[in-house]
Amino acid sequence: MKTLPTSEFKILLLIIRRTTGMVDRNDNTKRVQRAWMSQKLFKMCCNLSGRAVSTGIDYLVKKGLIEVTDFNGNILDTPKQRRGKLRLYFASRLRLDSKESPKKKNKACELNCNNPVTPVHTIKLTEIKPSxxxxxxxxxxxxxxxxxxxxxxxxxxxxxxxxx
Structure with a gap:
């Protein structure tokens, strides 16, 4: 995620917010797995142009971070397959699995990433003045x-x- 351009990062966050961030209406114990989102919604929420949204979605699909499907659940990998569809359903492939044991988890991204984030100074937390x-x-x-x-x-x- 650290290597994602800004537009793709905004698109990915919106997809995560609309899927993993939402509770399923039918079952309150589960999260939404996929959600229908229009290009206009991406343009409004991410403050991007239509072209930036299209290329961003294509980039995220190629990176394997999101999955785009049609109404029937057929995976649409290429822009040609997605073109002309009435509804596109988006799902994040960054799902949280509670079944995984802690031993299987990957190491921190700083160890695997080419450009790790440098540690910065800590900010002193101050209390807000009471009213x-x-x-x-x-x-x-x-x-x-x-x-x-x-x-x-x-x-x-x-x-x-x-x-x-």
Missing amino acids: CDMITQGVKRLSDTERYQEIQQKIANTAHQRTD
């Missing part, structure tokens, strides 16, 4: 009506103290 509503000490934000009632009460108290 004024959550602070026990200090100012609490009030709505306009609450603030108006508070002012009216102060005026009434000062008027009451002057009369005493």
Whole structure:
């Protein structure tokens, strides 16, 4: 994945999001295996041209990262086979198999890749300042009506103290 161009990477992420990222409507315990996606959806979600989408899909099919099928499940490997089809169904070949034992897993990509990612400095995590509503000490934000009632009460108290 580190060697993928930006457009192909966007297309692959969209396919993964629409398949592995979605729960199957019929069976809540399973993920969607393949999903129908139009070229217009790719163009809108990935912000790419139609030509970039077509070449990106072809590149991912040739690399073996995705699988394109028609309605009946027939695999469409070439652009010629995909051309003119009403619906194309996409599936990611990067499926997570929980049945695999940890011994069979491949080594980290940094060891296998020609251009490994260089380690960078770590970013110190800082806490987000809590909103004024959550602070026990200090100012609490009030709505306009609450603030108006508070002012009216102060005026009434000062008027009451002057009369005493």
